[in-house]
Amino acid sequence: MKLTIASLAAPSLMIGALFAAAPAAAKDLTVHMKTSGQGGMMVFEPSFIKAQPGDVIHFIPTNPSHNAETIPTMLPDGVAPSSGLMNKEFVLPVTKPGIYGIKCKPHYAMGMVAVVQVGNGPSANLAAAKAVKVPGLAGKRMAAALAQAK
Template sequence: MTAAFAATPAFAKDVIVQMKNQGAASAMVFEPSFVQAMPGDTVKFVPTDKSHSAQTIPSMLPAGVAPVIGKMNQEMSIKVDKPGLYGVACKPHTSMGMVALIQVGKGPSANLATARAVKLPPLAAKRMNPMLAKAR
């Protein structure tokens, strides 16, 4: 019985990220766009407006983590068990800069250099770069 408790993080939490047409700072955004989570947490991407999806960016994931692809206009959840950086994009709005970054753990993130090297569309890169600058 003790082993079951040891395998489950005692303080795992759910983090909600909204998918929005218009956010506090601009159009086509995830709010918040930069999330700090701990292993065992679940990050839920919730559509508050129509025409959005959330999916991980395969080249911006910790080694060994499988990509997650959400469906249009539906909630998408990622249970983040492995420390590192998880890039997320809205498929129809990536070129409009609709990207997010999840940092799992306190760092340093083993995939930080790889995440920084990922080529994104210009507006997506403009929004992702400050998030990557915050990441450890």
């Protein structure tokens, strides 16, 4: 069977059925940027995201006055920092396994951080990510997110 663009865009279930032995199809994952959420004020929801290489993470400005960007000291080796604009969706394609730290620039001090784990672990840069000094509430939330990572 030919692999067409249409079948690439089809739900992963169908791809899985067609190519059971092939790696899982890339997924689009959504993270909301919220002024008030279940975890409190100024949050990414979810704040811990597990992805696989090839997936694309979409950070959506559900509420205004947020952005999303990578934390340069919390990235797998060889991954360049990237950032989204205020009030705009930040699209983060992930190809390298490891830990990706995420922050909202204006609300970093208010604890607006998230962690993406790419791959099933163990993540080569998990220890390094845990060693990064993150102040205040951001540090607490970062530690909580990293505690879920492998």
